Amino acid sequence: MEVFPIESLIFAIPGLIIGVFVGYFIRRYIGEGKIKNAEELAKKITEDAVKDGEARKKELLLEAKEEIHRSRNDIEREIRERRNEIQKLERRLQNKEEAIDRRNEAIEKKEENLNKKLRNLEDKEEAVDALYLKQTQELERLSGLSSDEAKELLLNETRKEIVQESAMMIKEMEAKAKEEADKKAREIISTTIQRVAADHVAETTVTVVALPNDEMKGRIIGREGRNIRTLETLTGIDLIIDDTPEAVVLSGFDPIRREVARIALEKLIVDGRIHPARIEEMVEKARKEVENTIKEAGEQAAFDAAVHGLHPEIIKLLGRLKYRTSYGQNVLKHSVEVSQLAGIIAAEIGADVKIARRGGLLHDLGKAVDHEIEGPHVAIGVDLARRYKESKDVLHCMEAHHGDVEPQTVEAVLVQAADAISAARPGARRETLEAYIKRLEKLEEIANSFPGVERSFAIQAGREIRIMVKPEDITEAQIIHTARDIVKKIESELDYPGQIKVNVIRETRAIEYAK
Structure with missing residues (x-):
């Protein structure tokens, strides 16, 4: 282990202490400088913020003052306008009041004048009454009769003279008019009947269909009667197959159904194939054929009666009248004849020929559907004609021909007369049918x-x-x-x-x- 010398430690310790102090003072100096700079920066920022706030405050105050100024100007302008309107209204009201006052004054003056005139009239009326009374008394004194007696006497004398003269005049005029009217009527009616000579066919309720042989009867009846049942069910007509040689009788009151059955049966006989499906087909074809026949009959009737411009549905309804009889008289022929009669008479007396012909042709139109719609044929026909835009004069001719309403036109009277003439032919009608x-x-x-x-x-x-x-x-x-x-x-x-x-x-x- 290495040991440091003591001298080194002695020199190192003071150096360490000096370094610590030097470092402390250096760090302190640097820190104080940063703090000072930060304080200066903060102070500057604060001053700038204060300046900006004051500037913004001034701007806001200025904008507020300007807004207040504008609002004040707007309010003052609105106040001035309303004040002007109020002044105008006040002037108008003042003018109206003045006008009303002037009118009231004028009315008061007129009322005063009227009261004066009324008083004058009352005075004059009293004077006239007094004068009239005085004259009446004088006349009564001179004649020896009261006023009521004089009036009655004068009226009686006048009444007698008028009655005698009017009676003589009426009698002479009636005799002359009757003589001339009878003569003229006889001439017109006889001429008309001679010019219109329509044939009348008395319809019956049965139709006979000829067969090529008696074997055909069995084929018509079919197995277990299925063919005849099908035909009767589809047409509503009764087939009578009896001992009559080579003939089948179709019985039914509706001529259209009977005609459909006849045509269908004749087609089946010609075709030879008789079974339920074929019967249905032939009945349908027969119905279409009868519809075409009805349309053609209506067009021909309109042509014969010289009536033009009829609605197509009215043409069809007229065609149905071909299979309609009234007391045994064919209604379509009767309608055509009534149209011709009414037209001829209208031409003779100077009435409207077109209206007379049209009303005569359509007068029995309701009989085409009167068995399908409730009500009398007159009302039904008028409703149908009105639906198809016929004129009021024609409608009146139709509704007046049986006297349900009083005839108001000459043409309506002519249609009524023509209907009576056509129905009055000997044997033309038969009640029982x-x-x-x-x-x-x-x-x-x-x-x-x-x-x-x-x-x-x-x-x-x-x-x-x-x-x-x-x-x-x-x-x-x-x-x-x-x-x-x-x-x-x-x-x-x-x-x-x-x-x-x-x-x-x-x-x-x-x-x-x-x-």
Whole structure:
């Protein structure tokens, strides 16, 4: 182990102490300098912040003063404007008050003048009354009659003279007018009837279809009667197949249905293939053919009557009248004849020929659908014509032709007269057929009024009604109750001879197509 000499320690200790003191003083000097610099920097920063704050304060104060100044100017301007408006209103109110005062003064002056005039009139009226009384008394004294007695005497004398003269004049005018009117009317009506000589066909309720041979009857009936049942169900017409050689009778009150059945049956006979599917196809074709025929008949009727510009739906309705009869008289022919008669008479007397012809042609339009719509045919026809924009004059001719309303125009009177002339031909109408058709239409109407009934057909001359119901609405168990309810309603609402068979049919079909 090495040992330091003592001398070295003696010299080292004082050096160490001196170094410590020197280091202390050096560190202190350096620290005091940094502190002083920091204090100066802080002081400078503080002074700068104070200066910036004062500058910002001055700016804010200046901005505040400017804002206050602007606000003050705005408020003062608004105050000036409102003051001006108030002054204007005050001036207007003052002017109005002055005007009202002036008017009140004028009214007061007028009232004073009126009161003066009224007093003057009252004075004059009293003077006139006194003078009238004085004159009346003087006249009574001179005539020896009171005023009432004189009035009555004068009126009686005047009345007698007027009655005698007017009676003589009326009698002469009536005799002359009647003589001339009768003569002229006879001439016009006779000439008109001679110029219009329409044929009248008495429709019946049966149609006979000729067969090529009696074997065809069996094919029409089909296996277990399925063909004839299908045809009757689709058309609503009763097929009567009896011992009549080479003939089948179609029976039904609706001529359109009967025509559809006739055409379909004739097509089936020509085709030779008679089965339910073919029957449905032929019935549909027959319906389309009848629709075309109806349209053509309506167009021809309009042409014959010289009536133009009819709505297409009205044309169709007119065509339906081809298959409608009224007391045995074909309604379409009757309508055309009424149109021609009314037009000829209108031309003779100088009335409006177009309105007379149009009103005559359309007067029975409601009969095309009166078995489908409730109400009299006049009201139904007027509603239909109004729906298709017919003129008021034509509508009036239609609604007045049966006297439901009082005729207000010459043309309405002419249509009424022409209708009577056409219907008055000997043998033109037959009451029994009309009553029969009405009864069958009522029978179908009663059946169709029940819920779930799809369609119904009166057959066998009204002795049977065949009713097809919707299978989704009426079950098998409900059929009996439905038939019983229909029977009760028929018994309570309809008068008929014998008895009526109610046949309710519920049929379900499933149709698919193989592709």
